[in-house]
Amino acid sequence: MGIRGLNQAVQRYGVFSPLSGDTVVIDGPALVHRISDTCIKQRPPGSGFLCHPGYSLLSRMVISWLNELKSHNVNVRRIYFDGYLPPSKWDVRQERLLQLSEHMKTLKSSQPSGSPRTPESAFSTLEDGLTFTKLNGHFHSNILPKPPFIIPAVLEALKHNQVWGPLVSVVPGEADVFCAQDIRENGGTLLTNDSDLLIQDLGATGCVSFFWDIVPVSPSSKGLGMTSCKLSLREINDRLGLTNIGGLRRVVFEKEKGRMRFSKAFQYARDSHEDTLNSLEYQSFIKELELKVYIPNEHPVLGVLSSLDPRISEVVVQALLLEDPGVESLTSDTKTSRGPETLSIFLPILIEDRDKKSTWTVSTNVRQIAYSMLQKFMRYKTSNIIEYRTLDPSTTLAGRKIEIPDLEEMINGCAQLLLTLDKLSRGLPSPDMQWFAFAVYQDFEWSTSEERSPLAATLIGEITRQPENTEEYSWALIHFTAQVQACLYSLRLAKQILDVVRFLGQDLPRLVQELHNRLASLPLIDAWPAVEQVFDQLSEFSNVGGFETITSILGIPSIKTTELLSRHTSGREKRKQDNEMSSRKARQKYVKRSPSINPFAVLSEASQD
Structure with a gap:
Protein backbone atom coordinates (compact mmCIF):
# COMPACT_ATOMS: atom_id res chain seq x y z
CA MET A 1 0.00 0.00 0.00
CA GLY A 241 8.85 20.94 14.63
CA LEU A 242 5.81 18.67 14.70
CA THR A 243 6.23 16.98 18.08
CA ASN A 244 3.67 19.10 19.94
CA ILE A 245 0.99 19.13 17.23
CA GLY A 246 0.63 15.40 16.52
CA GLY A 247 3.81 14.76 14.57
CA LEU A 248 4.08 13.24 11.13
CA ARG A 249 0.91 11.29 11.82
CA ARG A 250 -1.03 14.57 11.98
CA VAL A 251 0.41 15.70 8.64
CA VAL A 252 -0.52 12.41 7.00
CA PHE A 253 -4.01 12.65 8.48
CA GLU A 254 -4.50 16.11 6.98
CA LYS A 255 -2.99 14.97 3.69
CA GLU A 256 -5.35 12.01 3.36
CA LYS A 257 -8.40 13.89 4.61
CA GLY A 258 -7.94 16.91 2.35
CA ARG A 259 -6.23 15.04 -0.51
CA MET A 260 -3.37 17.53 -0.33
CA ARG A 261 0.26 17.42 -1.26
CA PHE A 262 2.59 16.79 1.65
CA SER A 263 3.88 20.38 1.71
CA LYS A 264 0.36 21.82 1.90
CA ALA A 265 -0.72 19.31 4.57
CA PHE A 266 2.43 20.15 6.57
CA GLN A 267 1.66 23.85 6.45
CA TYR A 268 -1.99 23.28 7.33
CA ALA A 269 -1.06 21.18 10.38
CA ARG A 270 1.38 23.89 11.52
CA ASP A 271 -1.07 26.76 11.08
CA SER A 272 -4.39 25.19 12.06
CA HIS A 273 -5.99 26.15 15.37
CA GLU A 274 -8.56 23.36 15.29
CA ASP A 275 -8.61 20.76 18.07
CA THR A 276 -7.88 18.03 15.54
CA LEU A 277 -6.01 15.71 17.93
CA ASN A 278 -9.14 15.20 20.05
CA SER A 279 -11.56 14.79 17.15
CA LEU A 280 -13.28 11.44 16.64
CA GLU A 281 -12.04 11.31 13.05
CA TYR A 282 -8.41 11.70 14.10
CA GLN A 283 -8.78 9.20 16.93
CA SER A 284 -10.21 6.68 14.48
CA PHE A 285 -7.23 7.31 12.17
CA ILE A 286 -4.78 6.67 15.03
CA LYS A 287 -6.64 3.54 16.11
CA GLU A 288 -6.03 2.02 12.68
CA LEU A 289 -2.28 2.22 13.35
CA GLU A 290 -2.45 0.26 16.59
CA LEU A 291 -1.95 -3.47 17.01
CA LYS A 292 -5.28 -5.22 17.37
CA VAL A 293 -5.41 -8.51 19.25
CA TYR A 294 -7.81 -10.80 17.41
CA ILE A 295 -6.52 -14.07 18.85
CA PRO A 296 -5.35 -14.20 22.52
CA ASN A 297 -1.68 -15.06 23.02
CA GLU A 298 -2.61 -18.25 24.86
CA HIS A 299 -4.78 -19.65 22.05
CA PRO A 300 -3.28 -22.89 20.68
CA VAL A 301 -4.05 -21.97 17.05
CA LEU A 302 -1.11 -19.54 17.12
CA GLY A 303 1.15 -22.59 17.10
CA VAL A 304 -0.04 -23.67 13.67
CA LEU A 305 -0.65 -20.40 11.77
CA SER A 306 2.94 -20.16 10.54
CA SER A 307 2.53 -23.47 8.71
CA LEU A 308 -0.42 -22.12 6.71
CA ASP A 309 -0.76 -20.03 3.59
CA PRO A 310 -1.84 -16.48 4.51
CA ARG A 311 -5.26 -16.80 2.83
CA ILE A 312 -5.89 -20.08 4.64
CA SER A 313 -4.69 -18.61 7.92
CA GLU A 314 -7.16 -15.80 7.37
CA VAL A 315 -10.18 -18.06 6.96
CA VAL A 316 -9.09 -20.04 10.05
CA VAL A 317 -8.86 -16.87 12.15
CA GLN A 318 -12.17 -15.64 10.79
CA ALA A 319 -13.82 -18.97 11.63
CA LEU A 320 -12.63 -18.60 15.23
CA LEU A 321 -13.91 -15.02 15.46
CA LEU A 322 -17.26 -15.53 13.75
CA GLU A 323 -20.16 -14.43 15.91
CA ASP A 324 -23.63 -15.92 16.15
CA PRO A 325 -25.12 -15.35 12.68
CA GLY A 326 -28.62 -15.43 14.14
CA VAL A 327 -27.93 -12.37 16.28
CA GLU A 328 -26.21 -10.56 13.40
CA SER A 329 -29.07 -11.12 10.99
CA LEU A 330 -31.49 -9.28 13.28
CA THR A 331 -29.55 -6.04 13.00
CA SER A 332 -27.94 -6.19 9.56
CA ASP A 333 -29.29 -5.21 6.19
CA THR A 334 -29.31 -8.27 3.93
CA LYS A 335 -27.46 -6.27 1.29
CA THR A 336 -24.45 -5.96 3.59
CA SER A 337 -24.52 -9.48 5.02
CA ARG A 338 -21.60 -10.56 2.87
CA GLY A 339 -19.04 -8.48 4.68
CA PRO A 340 -16.43 -9.58 7.23
CA GLU A 341 -19.18 -10.71 9.59
CA THR A 342 -19.92 -13.62 7.19
CA LEU A 343 -17.51 -16.54 6.79
CA SER A 344 -15.58 -15.69 3.63
CA ILE A 345 -12.41 -16.51 1.76
CA PHE A 346 -10.54 -14.50 -0.87
CA LEU A 347 -9.16 -17.04 -3.32
CA PRO A 348 -6.02 -16.15 -5.31
CA ILE A 349 -6.69 -14.26 -8.56
CA LEU A 350 -5.75 -16.64 -11.35
CA ILE A 351 -4.80 -15.60 -14.86
CA GLU A 352 -7.77 -17.00 -16.75
CA ASP A 353 -10.18 -16.45 -19.62
CA ARG A 354 -12.97 -14.38 -18.07
CA ASP A 355 -15.29 -15.36 -20.96
CA LYS A 356 -15.38 -18.88 -19.51
CA LYS A 357 -16.51 -20.22 -16.17
CA SER A 358 -14.15 -19.42 -13.31
CA THR A 359 -11.28 -21.87 -13.08
CA TRP A 360 -12.24 -22.33 -9.40
CA THR A 361 -15.61 -23.82 -10.35
CA VAL A 362 -14.36 -27.28 -11.31
CA SER A 363 -12.74 -27.98 -7.89
CA THR A 364 -15.50 -26.52 -5.70
CA ASN A 365 -16.40 -29.96 -4.29
CA VAL A 366 -12.87 -30.37 -2.90
CA ARG A 367 -12.99 -27.01 -1.13
CA GLN A 368 -16.38 -27.89 0.31
CA ILE A 369 -14.72 -30.71 2.24
CA ALA A 370 -12.30 -28.16 3.73
CA TYR A 371 -15.09 -25.74 4.61
CA SER A 372 -17.02 -28.51 6.33
CA MET A 373 -14.01 -29.34 8.50
CA LEU A 374 -13.78 -25.68 9.58
CA GLN A 375 -16.94 -26.32 11.55
CA LYS A 376 -14.95 -28.59 13.89
CA PHE A 377 -13.43 -25.60 15.71
CA MET A 378 -16.01 -22.87 15.06
CA ARG A 379 -18.10 -21.59 17.98
CA TYR A 380 -21.04 -20.96 15.69
CA LYS A 381 -21.81 -23.18 12.73
CA THR A 382 -22.77 -21.72 9.37
CA SER A 383 -24.32 -23.34 6.32
CA ASN A 384 -22.50 -21.23 3.72
CA ILE A 385 -19.21 -19.56 2.96
CA ILE A 386 -18.67 -16.69 0.53
CA GLU A 387 -15.88 -17.21 -1.99
CA TYR A 388 -14.35 -14.13 -3.58
CA ARG A 389 -12.73 -15.21 -6.84
CA THR A 390 -13.38 -12.38 -9.27
CA LEU A 391 -15.94 -9.60 -9.02
CA ASP A 392 -18.24 -7.76 -11.36
CA PRO A 393 -20.01 -4.46 -10.61
CA SER A 394 -23.32 -6.08 -11.54
CA THR A 395 -23.00 -8.54 -8.65
CA THR A 396 -22.90 -5.70 -6.07
CA LEU A 397 -19.53 -7.07 -4.92
CA ALA A 398 -21.32 -9.99 -3.30
CA GLY A 399 -18.98 -12.89 -3.94
CA ARG A 400 -20.22 -16.41 -4.59
CA LYS A 401 -22.16 -18.32 -1.94
CA ILE A 402 -20.94 -21.91 -1.49
CA GLU A 403 -22.93 -24.41 0.51
CA ILE A 404 -21.06 -26.14 3.33
CA PRO A 405 -21.96 -29.84 3.47
CA ASP A 406 -22.96 -31.46 6.75
CA LEU A 407 -20.82 -34.17 8.38
CA GLU A 408 -22.43 -37.08 6.54
CA GLU A 409 -22.16 -35.38 3.15
CA MET A 410 -18.56 -34.41 3.86
CA ILE A 411 -17.59 -37.99 4.76
CA ASN A 412 -19.23 -39.23 1.57
CA GLY A 413 -17.25 -36.62 -0.33
CA CYS A 414 -14.03 -37.85 1.28
CA ALA A 415 -14.88 -41.44 0.36
CA GLN A 416 -15.49 -40.48 -3.27
CA LEU A 417 -12.29 -38.44 -3.42
CA LEU A 418 -10.21 -41.28 -1.96
CA LEU A 419 -11.79 -43.81 -4.32
CA THR A 420 -11.01 -41.61 -7.32
CA LEU A 421 -7.39 -41.10 -6.23
CA ASP A 422 -6.99 -44.86 -5.72
CA LYS A 423 -8.34 -45.64 -9.19
CA LEU A 424 -6.12 -43.02 -10.79
CA SER A 425 -3.05 -44.33 -9.00
CA ARG A 426 -3.75 -47.89 -10.11
CA GLY A 427 -4.29 -46.80 -13.70
CA LEU A 428 -1.09 -44.77 -14.00
CA PRO A 429 2.53 -45.99 -14.05
CA SER A 430 3.86 -43.22 -11.76
CA PRO A 431 2.35 -42.13 -8.43
CA ASP A 432 3.84 -38.66 -9.02
CA MET A 433 1.36 -38.20 -11.85
CA GLN A 434 -1.75 -38.73 -9.69
CA TRP A 435 -2.28 -35.07 -8.75
CA PHE A 436 -2.10 -33.81 -12.31
CA ALA A 437 -4.33 -36.74 -13.28
CA PHE A 438 -6.85 -35.70 -10.64
CA ALA A 439 -6.97 -32.17 -12.08
CA VAL A 440 -7.65 -33.64 -15.53
CA TYR A 441 -10.25 -35.96 -14.00
CA GLN A 442 -12.06 -33.01 -12.44
CA ASP A 443 -12.02 -31.26 -15.81
CA PHE A 444 -13.70 -34.30 -17.39
CA GLU A 445 -16.14 -34.87 -14.53
CA TRP A 446 -17.39 -31.28 -14.43
CA SER A 447 -17.47 -30.87 -18.22
CA THR A 448 -19.46 -34.09 -18.63
CA SER A 449 -22.03 -32.95 -16.07
CA GLU A 450 -22.34 -29.62 -17.89
CA GLU A 451 -22.47 -31.24 -21.36
CA ARG A 452 -19.27 -29.50 -22.42
CA SER A 453 -16.04 -30.70 -23.91
CA PRO A 454 -13.15 -30.92 -21.42
CA LEU A 455 -10.44 -28.33 -21.91
CA ALA A 456 -7.86 -31.12 -21.74
CA ALA A 457 -9.40 -32.69 -24.84
CA THR A 458 -9.30 -29.36 -26.66
CA LEU A 459 -5.63 -28.94 -25.80
CA ILE A 460 -4.69 -32.40 -27.04
CA GLY A 461 -5.93 -31.23 -30.42
CA GLU A 462 -3.82 -28.07 -30.14
CA ILE A 463 -0.70 -30.12 -29.49
CA THR A 464 -0.66 -31.49 -33.02
CA ARG A 465 -2.30 -28.54 -34.76
CA GLN A 466 0.43 -26.16 -33.60
CA PRO A 467 4.12 -26.51 -34.37
CA GLU A 468 6.47 -26.98 -31.42
CA ASN A 469 7.89 -23.50 -31.89
CA THR A 470 4.51 -21.77 -31.76
CA GLU A 471 4.95 -18.18 -30.69
CA GLU A 472 1.98 -17.90 -28.31
CA TYR A 473 0.24 -19.59 -25.41
CA SER A 474 -3.42 -19.90 -26.35
CA TRP A 475 -6.20 -18.82 -23.98
CA ALA A 476 -7.35 -22.44 -23.80
CA LEU A 477 -3.92 -23.42 -22.51
CA ILE A 478 -3.79 -20.45 -20.11
CA HIS A 479 -7.25 -21.26 -18.75
CA PHE A 480 -6.55 -24.97 -18.34
CA THR A 481 -3.28 -24.24 -16.54
CA ALA A 482 -5.13 -22.00 -14.10
CA GLN A 483 -7.75 -24.71 -13.66
CA VAL A 484 -5.08 -27.27 -12.77
CA GLN A 485 -3.55 -24.85 -10.27
CA ALA A 486 -6.98 -24.11 -8.77
CA CYS A 487 -7.49 -27.84 -8.27
CA LEU A 488 -4.10 -28.24 -6.58
CA TYR A 489 -4.74 -25.23 -4.35
CA SER A 490 -8.15 -26.62 -3.39
CA LEU A 491 -6.46 -29.86 -2.30
CA ARG A 492 -3.86 -27.78 -0.46
CA LEU A 493 -6.65 -25.86 1.30
CA ALA A 494 -8.22 -29.13 2.44
CA LYS A 495 -4.88 -30.45 3.66
CA GLN A 496 -4.03 -27.32 5.68
CA ILE A 497 -7.50 -27.06 7.24
CA LEU A 498 -7.15 -30.69 8.33
CA ASP A 499 -3.70 -29.83 9.73
CA VAL A 500 -5.37 -27.20 11.93
CA VAL A 501 -8.12 -29.57 13.07
CA ARG A 502 -5.54 -32.16 14.10
CA PHE A 503 -3.31 -29.57 15.76
CA LEU A 504 -6.22 -28.34 17.86
CA GLY A 505 -6.82 -31.89 19.10
CA GLN A 506 -10.07 -32.52 17.23
CA ASP A 507 -10.90 -36.09 16.25
CA LEU A 508 -11.17 -36.90 12.57
CA PRO A 509 -13.51 -39.56 11.15
CA ARG A 510 -11.58 -42.51 9.72
CA LEU A 511 -12.09 -41.59 6.07
CA VAL A 512 -11.15 -37.97 6.74
CA GLN A 513 -7.97 -39.16 8.45
CA GLU A 514 -7.17 -41.31 5.42
CA LEU A 515 -7.64 -38.29 3.17
CA HIS A 516 -5.39 -36.20 5.40
CA ASN A 517 -2.66 -38.84 5.14
CA ARG A 518 -3.09 -39.00 1.37
CA LEU A 519 -2.83 -35.23 0.96
CA ALA A 520 0.56 -35.24 2.72
CA SER A 521 2.13 -36.15 -0.64
CA LEU A 522 0.83 -33.05 -2.44
CA PRO A 523 3.62 -31.34 -4.42
CA LEU A 524 5.07 -28.02 -3.30
CA ILE A 525 3.84 -24.97 -5.19
CA ASP A 526 7.07 -24.56 -7.13
CA ALA A 527 6.48 -28.04 -8.58
CA TRP A 528 3.00 -27.20 -9.89
CA PRO A 529 2.79 -27.21 -13.69
CA ALA A 530 3.16 -23.75 -15.22
CA VAL A 531 1.85 -22.85 -18.64
CA GLU A 532 5.25 -23.75 -20.12
CA GLN A 533 4.98 -27.37 -18.92
CA VAL A 534 1.29 -28.20 -19.37
CA PHE A 535 1.49 -29.30 -23.01
CA ASP A 536 4.31 -31.71 -22.18
CA GLN A 537 2.45 -33.08 -19.17
CA LEU A 538 -0.72 -33.59 -21.20
CA SER A 539 1.27 -35.38 -23.92
CA GLU A 540 2.88 -37.67 -21.36
CA PHE A 541 -0.47 -38.24 -19.68
CA SER A 542 -1.99 -39.20 -23.03
CA ASN A 543 0.90 -41.52 -23.90
CA VAL A 544 0.48 -43.56 -20.71
CA GLY A 545 -3.25 -44.01 -21.27
CA GLY A 546 -4.39 -41.38 -18.81
CA PHE A 547 -7.45 -40.31 -20.80
CA GLU A 548 -8.63 -43.91 -21.14
CA THR A 549 -8.23 -44.34 -17.36
CA ILE A 550 -10.37 -41.27 -16.65
CA THR A 551 -13.15 -42.12 -19.11
CA SER A 552 -13.22 -45.65 -17.68
CA ILE A 553 -13.62 -44.32 -14.12
CA LEU A 554 -16.39 -41.96 -15.21
CA GLY A 555 -18.08 -44.58 -17.37
CA ILE A 556 -18.19 -42.35 -20.44
CA PRO A 557 -17.28 -43.11 -24.06
CA SER A 558 -13.56 -43.37 -24.69
CA ILE A 559 -11.97 -42.05 -27.85
CA LYS A 560 -8.35 -42.85 -28.54
CA THR A 561 -6.34 -39.66 -28.55
CA THR A 562 -4.70 -40.75 -31.79
CA GLU A 563 -8.15 -40.67 -33.42
CA LEU A 564 -8.80 -37.26 -31.94
CA LEU A 565 -5.48 -35.89 -33.11
CA SER A 566 -5.87 -37.27 -36.63
CA ARG A 567 -8.76 -34.87 -37.19
CA HIS A 568 -6.39 -31.91 -36.91
CA THR A 569 -3.63 -32.65 -39.44
CA SER A 570 -4.31 -29.80 -41.85
CA GLY A 571 -1.40 -27.54 -42.75
CA ARG A 572 -0.66 -24.24 -41.10
CA GLU A 573 -1.81 -22.16 -44.08
CA LYS A 574 -5.26 -23.83 -44.19
CA ARG A 575 -5.71 -23.97 -40.41
CA LYS A 576 -7.66 -20.71 -40.05
CA GLN A 577 -10.15 -21.66 -42.73
CA ASP A 578 -10.53 -25.27 -41.58
CA ASN A 579 -10.93 -24.72 -37.85
CA GLU A 580 -14.45 -23.29 -37.96
CA MET A 581 -15.67 -25.93 -40.42
CA SER A 582 -14.13 -28.91 -38.57
CA SER A 583 -15.50 -27.58 -35.29
CA ARG A 584 -19.01 -27.42 -36.78
CA LYS A 585 -18.75 -30.93 -38.19
CA ALA A 586 -17.47 -32.30 -34.90
CA ARG A 587 -20.38 -30.69 -33.06
CA GLN A 588 -22.91 -32.30 -35.38
CA LYS A 589 -21.22 -35.67 -35.22
CA TYR A 590 -20.94 -35.89 -31.44
CA VAL A 591 -24.33 -34.42 -30.64
CA LYS A 592 -25.96 -37.21 -32.59
CA ARG A 593 -24.13 -39.85 -30.56
CA SER A 594 -24.29 -38.71 -26.97
CA PRO A 595 -24.33 -35.00 -26.20
CA SER A 596 -24.52 -35.38 -22.44
CA ILE A 597 -21.64 -37.77 -21.81
CA ASN A 598 -19.17 -37.53 -24.68
CA PRO A 599 -15.99 -35.95 -23.26
CA PHE A 600 -14.90 -34.60 -26.62
CA ALA A 601 -18.00 -32.58 -27.49
CA VAL A 602 -17.14 -29.14 -28.78
CA LEU A 603 -16.38 -26.75 -25.93
CA SER A 604 -19.12 -24.24 -25.32
CA GLU A 605 -17.91 -20.69 -25.00
CA ALA A 606 -21.17 -19.35 -23.61
CA SER A 607 -20.39 -19.11 -19.92
CA GLN A 608 -19.71 -16.44 -17.37
CA ASP A 609 -18.66 -16.62 -13.74
Missing part, protein backbone atom coordinates in the same frame (compact mmCIF):
# COMPACT_ATOMS: atom_id res chain seq x y z
CA GLY A 2 1.91 3.05 1.22
CA ILE A 3 1.21 6.77 1.50
CA ARG A 4 1.77 8.54 -1.79
CA GLY A 5 4.62 11.07 -1.68
CA LEU A 6 5.51 10.52 1.98
CA ASN A 7 8.83 8.77 1.44
CA GLN A 8 10.06 11.44 -0.98
CA ALA A 9 9.00 14.19 1.43
CA VAL A 10 10.95 12.88 4.44
CA GLN A 11 13.83 11.06 2.74
CA ARG A 12 16.18 14.02 3.42
CA TYR A 13 15.76 13.46 7.15
CA GLY A 14 17.13 9.93 6.97
CA VAL A 15 20.66 9.12 8.08
CA PHE A 16 22.90 6.55 6.42
CA SER A 17 24.40 4.37 9.14
CA PRO A 18 25.82 0.83 9.30
CA LEU A 19 23.38 -2.01 8.90
CA SER A 20 26.12 -4.55 9.62
CA GLY A 21 26.00 -5.34 13.32
CA ASP A 22 22.38 -4.18 13.53
CA THR A 23 19.30 -6.28 14.29
CA VAL A 24 16.44 -6.11 11.81
CA VAL A 25 12.84 -7.21 11.46
CA ILE A 26 11.59 -7.81 7.91
CA ASP A 27 8.21 -7.10 6.36
CA GLY A 28 7.91 -10.43 4.51
CA PRO A 29 5.26 -9.64 1.88
CA ALA A 30 7.01 -6.36 1.07
CA LEU A 31 10.31 -8.16 0.44
CA VAL A 32 8.71 -10.83 -1.77
CA HIS A 33 6.84 -8.28 -3.88
CA ARG A 34 9.89 -6.03 -4.18
CA ILE A 35 12.01 -8.88 -5.53
CA SER A 36 9.20 -10.14 -7.78
CA ASP A 37 8.61 -6.66 -9.22
CA THR A 38 12.34 -6.17 -9.79
CA CYS A 39 12.51 -9.47 -11.67
CA ILE A 40 9.59 -8.47 -13.89
CA LYS A 41 11.21 -5.09 -14.62
CA GLN A 42 14.09 -6.99 -16.23
CA ARG A 43 11.97 -9.03 -18.62
CA PRO A 44 13.09 -9.06 -22.24
CA PRO A 45 11.48 -6.39 -24.48
CA GLY A 46 8.24 -7.51 -26.06
CA SER A 47 7.56 -10.17 -23.42
CA GLY A 48 4.00 -11.41 -22.94
CA PHE A 49 1.83 -10.94 -19.88
CA LEU A 50 2.76 -14.45 -18.69
CA CYS A 51 6.47 -13.69 -18.62
CA HIS A 52 7.06 -14.10 -14.86
CA PRO A 53 9.91 -15.54 -12.85
CA GLY A 54 9.10 -19.09 -11.80
CA TYR A 55 8.25 -19.71 -8.16
CA SER A 56 11.46 -21.66 -7.59
CA LEU A 57 13.55 -18.84 -9.07
CA LEU A 58 11.73 -16.22 -7.03
CA SER A 59 12.18 -18.23 -3.82
CA ARG A 60 15.87 -18.64 -4.59
CA MET A 61 16.25 -14.90 -5.13
CA VAL A 62 14.59 -14.13 -1.78
CA ILE A 63 16.70 -16.67 0.11
CA SER A 64 19.89 -15.44 -1.58
CA TRP A 65 19.02 -11.89 -0.54
CA LEU A 66 18.54 -13.02 3.07
CA ASN A 67 21.73 -15.09 3.01
CA GLU A 68 23.80 -12.13 1.86
CA LEU A 69 22.20 -9.94 4.52
CA LYS A 70 23.26 -12.49 7.12
CA SER A 71 26.76 -12.73 5.65
CA HIS A 72 27.24 -9.02 6.38
CA ASN A 73 26.64 -9.57 10.08
CA VAL A 74 23.05 -8.38 10.05
CA ASN A 75 20.97 -10.20 12.62
CA VAL A 76 17.46 -11.01 11.37
CA ARG A 77 15.21 -11.36 14.39
CA ARG A 78 11.93 -12.13 12.62
CA ILE A 79 10.22 -12.18 9.20
CA TYR A 80 6.50 -11.44 9.46
CA PHE A 81 3.72 -12.33 7.02
CA ASP A 82 0.04 -11.35 7.07
CA GLY A 83 -2.27 -14.02 8.44
CA TYR A 84 -5.45 -11.96 8.80
CA LEU A 85 -6.61 -8.64 7.42
CA PRO A 86 -8.91 -6.67 9.73
CA PRO A 87 -12.56 -5.92 8.88
CA SER A 88 -11.67 -2.24 8.43
CA LYS A 89 -9.77 -3.19 5.25
CA TRP A 90 -12.74 -5.04 3.75
CA ASP A 91 -13.98 -2.32 1.42
CA VAL A 92 -10.48 -1.52 0.16
CA ARG A 93 -9.85 -5.18 -0.50
CA GLN A 94 -13.07 -5.59 -2.46
CA GLU A 95 -12.27 -2.55 -4.56
CA ARG A 96 -8.83 -3.94 -5.39
CA LEU A 97 -10.36 -7.28 -6.28
CA LEU A 98 -12.82 -5.52 -8.56
CA GLN A 99 -10.01 -3.63 -10.28
CA LEU A 100 -8.03 -6.85 -10.81
CA SER A 101 -11.15 -8.58 -12.10
CA GLU A 102 -11.82 -5.82 -14.59
CA HIS A 103 -8.21 -5.90 -15.72
CA MET A 104 -8.38 -9.66 -16.29
CA LYS A 105 -11.50 -9.10 -18.36
CA THR A 106 -9.86 -6.51 -20.60
CA LEU A 107 -6.73 -8.63 -20.95
CA LYS A 108 -8.62 -11.11 -23.13
CA SER A 109 -9.96 -8.39 -25.42
CA SER A 110 -6.56 -6.71 -25.75
CA GLN A 111 -4.72 -10.02 -26.26
CA PRO A 112 -7.33 -12.18 -28.03
CA SER A 113 -4.92 -14.85 -29.23
CA GLY A 114 -3.14 -15.34 -25.91
CA SER A 115 0.28 -14.42 -24.54
CA PRO A 116 3.59 -14.48 -26.43
CA ARG A 117 5.71 -17.44 -25.40
CA THR A 118 8.24 -16.80 -22.64
CA PRO A 119 11.85 -17.21 -23.84
CA GLU A 120 13.78 -19.87 -21.95
CA SER A 121 16.50 -17.32 -21.22
CA ALA A 122 14.05 -14.64 -20.01
CA PHE A 123 15.52 -14.39 -16.51
CA SER A 124 18.89 -16.08 -17.03
CA THR A 125 20.90 -12.88 -16.45
CA LEU A 126 19.44 -11.99 -13.04
CA GLU A 127 22.08 -11.44 -10.38
CA ASP A 128 20.88 -12.20 -6.88
CA GLY A 129 22.00 -10.49 -3.70
CA LEU A 130 21.25 -7.43 -1.59
CA THR A 131 21.69 -4.86 -4.34
CA PHE A 132 18.93 -6.56 -6.34
CA THR A 133 16.26 -4.71 -4.36
CA LYS A 134 17.96 -1.40 -5.21
CA LEU A 135 17.48 -1.82 -8.95
CA ASN A 136 15.06 0.59 -10.55
CA GLY A 137 12.99 0.36 -13.69
CA HIS A 138 9.54 0.94 -15.09
CA PHE A 139 6.96 -1.59 -13.94
CA HIS A 140 3.42 -1.47 -15.30
CA SER A 141 1.89 -2.88 -12.12
CA ASN A 142 -1.59 -1.98 -13.33
CA ILE A 143 -1.10 -3.79 -16.64
CA LEU A 144 0.73 -7.02 -15.91
CA PRO A 145 -1.05 -9.63 -13.77
CA LYS A 146 1.13 -11.03 -11.00
CA PRO A 147 1.67 -14.74 -10.42
CA PRO A 148 -1.12 -15.78 -8.02
CA PHE A 149 0.89 -17.85 -5.54
CA ILE A 150 4.08 -15.85 -5.00
CA ILE A 151 3.57 -15.31 -1.26
CA PRO A 152 2.68 -18.92 -0.30
CA ALA A 153 5.37 -20.28 -2.66
CA VAL A 154 8.14 -18.20 -1.07
CA LEU A 155 6.75 -18.85 2.41
CA GLU A 156 6.90 -22.57 1.69
CA ALA A 157 10.52 -22.33 0.54
CA LEU A 158 11.47 -20.28 3.60
CA LYS A 159 9.80 -22.74 5.97
CA HIS A 160 11.77 -25.61 4.40
CA ASN A 161 15.02 -23.69 4.91
CA GLN A 162 16.88 -24.61 8.10
CA VAL A 163 18.18 -21.08 8.66
CA TRP A 164 15.11 -19.00 7.80
CA GLY A 165 12.26 -21.35 8.59
CA PRO A 166 12.38 -20.78 12.39
CA LEU A 167 12.31 -16.99 11.88
CA VAL A 168 9.12 -16.90 9.79
CA SER A 169 5.86 -15.91 11.48
CA VAL A 170 2.41 -15.84 9.91
CA VAL A 171 0.53 -13.62 12.34
CA PRO A 172 -3.19 -13.17 13.13
CA GLY A 173 -3.20 -9.64 11.75
CA GLU A 174 -1.25 -7.40 9.38
CA ALA A 175 2.47 -8.06 9.12
CA ASP A 176 3.50 -4.38 9.18
CA VAL A 177 1.78 -3.74 12.52
CA PHE A 178 3.48 -6.78 14.09
CA CYS A 179 6.81 -5.61 12.65
CA ALA A 180 6.29 -2.22 14.30
CA GLN A 181 5.40 -3.76 17.65
CA ASP A 182 8.51 -5.95 17.55
CA ILE A 183 10.76 -2.95 16.89
CA ARG A 184 8.96 -0.82 19.48
CA GLU A 185 9.48 -3.47 22.17
CA ASN A 186 12.93 -4.76 21.21
CA GLY A 187 14.61 -2.05 19.14
CA GLY A 188 16.34 -2.40 15.79
CA THR A 189 15.60 -1.52 12.18
CA LEU A 190 12.46 -2.41 10.25
CA LEU A 191 13.13 -3.33 6.60
CA THR A 192 10.20 -2.71 4.27
CA ASN A 193 9.02 -0.88 1.16
CA ASP A 194 5.81 0.36 2.81
CA SER A 195 5.80 4.06 3.68
CA ASP A 196 2.87 3.46 6.07
CA LEU A 197 5.47 2.32 8.57
CA LEU A 198 7.00 5.80 8.69
CA ILE A 199 4.15 6.90 10.95
CA GLN A 200 4.25 3.87 13.23
CA ASP A 201 5.56 4.33 16.77
CA LEU A 202 8.83 2.37 16.76
CA GLY A 203 9.98 3.41 20.22
CA ALA A 204 12.91 5.58 21.24
CA THR A 205 15.55 3.89 19.08
CA GLY A 206 13.60 2.08 16.36
CA CYS A 207 13.76 3.16 12.74
CA VAL A 208 12.63 2.25 9.23
CA SER A 209 14.82 1.48 6.24
CA PHE A 210 13.63 0.75 2.73
CA PHE A 211 14.95 -2.17 0.70
CA TRP A 212 16.23 0.12 -2.08
CA ASP A 213 18.33 2.10 0.43
CA ILE A 214 20.53 -0.85 1.45
CA VAL A 215 23.95 -0.34 -0.14
CA PRO A 216 27.59 -1.34 0.45
CA VAL A 217 29.62 0.93 2.74
CA SER A 218 32.12 1.17 -0.11
CA PRO A 219 30.89 1.09 -3.72
CA SER A 220 34.02 -0.79 -4.71
CA SER A 221 33.77 -3.55 -2.09
CA LYS A 222 30.98 -5.29 -0.23
CA GLY A 223 33.59 -6.66 2.16
CA LEU A 224 33.36 -3.51 4.27
CA GLY A 225 29.75 -4.24 5.16
CA MET A 226 26.38 -2.74 4.35
CA THR A 227 24.77 0.55 5.24
CA SER A 228 21.23 1.87 4.88
CA CYS A 229 19.27 5.09 5.12
CA LYS A 230 17.45 4.94 8.46
CA LEU A 231 14.40 7.04 9.20
CA SER A 232 13.26 7.69 12.77
CA LEU A 233 9.75 9.05 13.38
CA ARG A 234 10.88 10.86 16.52
CA GLU A 235 13.82 12.54 14.78
CA ILE A 236 11.63 13.58 11.83
CA ASN A 237 9.06 15.09 14.20
CA ASP A 238 11.76 17.01 16.06
CA ARG A 239 13.41 18.34 12.90
CA LEU A 240 10.09 19.41 11.38
